[in-house]
Amino acid sequence: MPAPPPDARSFLSEVVSVTPCGADGVLLALRPERALGAVRASRFFMLRREDGLSPAIPRPFSIYRQSGDSIEFLLKVMGRGTRALAACSPGQKVRTIGPLGNGWPALDGDGPPWVMLAGGVGVAPFHMAIEQALAGMDGRAPARPEQLFFLFGAANAGMLYDLAAFERLPARVFTATVDGSHGARGNVLELLSDLQRRGVIPQRVRLAACGPERMLEAVQHFADERGLECWLSLESLMGCGVGICNACPVPTKPDGPRGSWPNVKCCVEGPVFKSDEIALHA
Amino acid sequence: MAKLGVTLAGLELRNPILSASGTFGHGLEMQHFAPPGLLGGLVSKTVTLAPRPGNPNPRICETEAGLLNSIGLENRGIDYYLREIAPTLRAAECVIVTNIGGERVEDFAELAARLDAESAVDALEVNLSCPNVQGGKLPFATDPKTAEAVLRGVRAATRKPLFAKLSPNVTDIGEIARAVEAGGADAVTAVNTLLGMAVDWRSGKPGINTVMGGYSGVAVKPVALRCAWQCVKAVSIPVIGCGGVGKAEDVLEFLAVGCRAVQVGTSCFSDPSHIARLPAEIDALLEAAGFHELAARIGILQAGGGAPSCKPGVAVKA
Ligand SMILES: Cc1cc2nc3c(=O)[nH]c(=O)nc-3n(C[C@H](O)[C@H](O)[C@H](O)COP(=O)(O)OP(=O)(O)OC[C@H]3O[C@@H](n4cnc5c(N)ncnc54)[C@H](O)[C@@H]3O)c2cc1C
Ligand SMILES: Cc1cc2nc3c(=O)[nH]c(=O)nc-3n(C[C@H](O)[C@H](O)[C@H](O)COP(=O)(O)O)c2cc1C
Ligand code: FES
Numbered sequence A: 001m002p003a004p005p006p007d008a009r010s011f012l013s014e015v016v017s018v019t020p021c022g023a024d025g026v027l028l029a030l031r032p033e034r035a036l037g038a039v040r041a042s043r044f045f046m047l048r049r050e051d052g053l054s055p056a057i058p059r060p061f062s063i064y065r066q067s068g069d070s071i072e073f074l075l076k077v078m079g080r081g082t083r084a085l086a087a088c089s090p091g092q093k094v095r096t097i098g099p100l101g102n103g104w105p106a107l108d109g110d111g112p113p114w115v116m117l118a119g120g121v122g123v124a125p126f127h128m129a130i131e132q133a134l135a136g137m138d139g140r141a142p143a144r145p146e147q148l149f150f151l152f153g154a155a156n157a158g159m160l161y162d163l164a165a166f167e168r169l170p171a172r173v174f175t176a177t178v179d180g181s182h183g184a185r186g187n188v189l190e191l192l193s194d195l196q197r198r199g200v201i202p203q204r205v206r207l208a209a210c211g212p213e214r215m216l217e218a219v220q221h222f223a224d225e226r227g228l229e230c231w232l233s234l235e236s237l238m239g240c241g242v243g244i245c246n247a248c249p250v251p252t253k254p255d256g257p258r259g260s261w262p263n264v265k266c267c268v269e270g271p272v273f274k275s276d277e278i279a280l281h282a
Numbered sequence B: 001m002a003k004l005g006v007t008l009a010g011l012e013l014r015n016p017i018l019s020a021s022g023t024f025g026h027g028l029e030m031q032h033f034a035p036p037g038l039l040g041g042l043v044s045k046t047v048t049l050a051p052r053p054g055n056p057n058p059r060i061c062e063t064e065a066g067l068l069n070s071i072g073l074e075n076r077g078i079d080y081y082l083r084e085i086a087p088t089l090r091a092a093e094c095v096i097v098t099n100i101g102g103e104r105v106e107d108f109a110e111l112a113a114r115l116d117a118e119s120a121v122d123a124l125e126v127n128l129s130c131p132n133v134q135g136g137k138l139p140f141a142t143d144p145k146t147a148e149a150v151l152r153g154v155r156a157a158t159r160k161p162l163f164a165k166l167s168p169n170v171t172d173i174g175e176i177a178r179a180v181e182a183g184g185a186d187a188v189t190a191v192n193t194l195l196g197m198a199v200d201w202r203s204g205k206p207g208i209n210t211v212m213g214g215y216s217g218v219a220v221k222p223v224a225l226r227c228a229w230q231c232v233k234a235v236s237i238p239v240i241g242c243g244g245v246g247k248a249e250d251v252l253e254f255l256a257v258g259c260r261a262v263q264v265g266t267s268c269f270s271d272p273s274h275i276a277r278l279p280a281e282i283d284a285l286l287e288a289a290g291f292h293e294l295a296a297r298i299g300i301l302q303a304g305g306g307a308p309s310c311k312p313g314v315a316v317k318a
Helices: A080-086 A120-135 A163-167 A188-197 A213-226 B077-089 B105-116 B144-157 B173-183 B218-234 B248-256 B274-288
Strands: A009-021 A025-032 A044-049 A059-062 A065-067 A070-076 A093-100 A114-119 A148-154 A172-177 A206-210 A230-233 A249-251 A263-265 A272-274 B006-008 B011-013 B017-019 B041-043 B060-062 B067-069 B095-100 B123-127 B162-166 B187-190 B194-197 B212-216 B239-242 B261-264
Touching: A009 A070, A025 A080, A025 A093, A044 A070, A044 A080, A059 A070, A059 A080, A059 A120, A065 A120, A070 A080, A070 A120, A114 A120, A114 A188, A114 A213, A120 A148, A120 A163, A120 A206, A148 A163, A148 A188, A163 A172, A172 A188, A188 A213, A206 A213, A213 A230, B011 B095, B017 B274, B077 B095, B077 B105, B095 B105, B105 B123, B105 B144, B123 B144, B144 B162, B144 B173, B162 B173, B173 B187, B173 B218, B187 B218, B212 B218, B218 B239, B218 B248, B248 B261, B248 B274
Parallel strands: A114 A148, A114 A206, A148 A172, A206 A230, B017 B041, B017 B261, B041 B095, B095 B123, B123 B162, B162 B187, B187 B239, B239 B261
Antiparallel strands: A009 A025, A009 A093, A025 A070, A044 A059, A044 A093, A065 A070, A230 A272, A249 A263, B006 B011, B060 B067, B067 B212, B194 B212
């Protein structure tokens, strides 16, 4: 049975700061009570306040940034769980379970360029992805800045969370908003098609995407049609995050590379999947 | 250090804390979070004869004070369990309980027969909350005759201690408890989830795919406590409390009404390592109150008239 990663633990962290971010988000910086090793981008932590204000079930969040002894999360306020976390004050303690999940594959410089597609708060796993790709992952050739295209889409400019931080990174950054309030009008895939049509981005690329399920379905379809290598970071509903509740099944492609069982657990076998392993619209 | 040991159906537990089925994996997946050596026992997720892929999403829905689930007993079946999981449990440093489920009376006996020779398994827990396909889809635990028949079949197939896990969704749980005792159960686990549902009034969408599902968590504790007490009064075999246990106080409350041990379910999701800290928290509570032996706290409920019939367990060294 898939088990939680061997480095995952349950511990308390101290809230360092809570900073508003975009229209409905916050940056939550935590200092874990025990030192963490370097965490791979797109791994995640389950977070929960223990003072009675959080719901009983902790909520999953991608690690956004890591510096010194603190880890940072980018939260979009959705409901009870995120509201409670966004209302934390510095000095408070938060139950922290992780690091969980697998993270992105090696985003290396040895093949076609990488196009990173972020939808709304799906941007969270990309800040460290770009940093780690440039630094080199798993001993592979580091990606060069011109091999990294970061396409950030959202409903409106207020949901292009922490865009300025991405613009400071040495990658090529493009934006799209559905209401046209920032960058191109439309969604992130329309933006990609347009940039490819104009020759800004080549046809042969590798894709890494995170965002709402409907967006990921469209990205999967886009990659299938063109035969592109594609990795998806899923934001499934989770109960435990550590593989013990069976609440996070992701349907697999029949007779695909994930074996014969009809689903995999997003928390311990993901949250990153190769697009051709899973059947999002099953 | 208070003595925390209890005996249960002939098994010696270093403390009264077991994981609940379906909330702590099938085997030792959680050993880095909660070392088995700190627990009384581990109960597996339900194992069935044939593999079951489980229900479609969404499988859980958190409500104001509890959790609804309709996982659909996802598991890879008994062959896989015996081949891949049971061998990894042989060196486990706590009592290992395999929870079994079936759709027909004979399924349970067959599962028990398959597990009988596996040395890693110390006891079986019979999940009577599975739908009874033969009898029209109602769970086995809602009819005393079929519940007894299931236990009889299992009893004939194995010498391992048997826990019968009951459903709270019945009029008189004491009647079912008596039936499983008559069928040969060595202990009763009270209880499985309550039947519940949730709906979004805007979209009309149910919270979980099956509309109705199992409700668990802190909200169900008073119901579970009541059920456990009714079982304690009804039978002379030990009762294992289950439902809404999260804190050391909860454990001592279930023991106070006469339970010999407890299972911790939904609260494992809040913090999967807490279950391993519970024994020390219970010890601290007992010592602070001047009690040095947990077993002496069993069945202390002052219920004017209806004194619990369950005798306190014999303590063993922790
Ligand atoms: C691996 C992983 C990484 C994630 N990383 C981040 C992150 O970095 N930042 C971030 O803000 N969020 C992230 N999420 C999503 C986040 O976990 C949910 O938004 C959060 O659980 C919502 O909790 P809540 O109590 O605030 O909302 P709830 O009260 O539970 O729900 C409020 C509303 O949000 C919807 N909702 C709840 N969960 C999700 C979800 N997973 N996807 C889409 N809609 C949902 C519900 O249907 C409901 O309409 C991640 C999820 C996963 C699985
Ligand atoms: C997600 C989930 C899955 C469960 N799966 C099983 C199961 O497979 N077999 C079983 O007998 N009980 C199962 N249960 C019920 C629990 O073992 C327990 O009886 C119930 O949840 C009440 O305890 P709690 O409030 O501590 O969770 C499950 C409960 C949950 C929340
Ligand atoms: S969230 Fe519990 S098994 Fe994945």
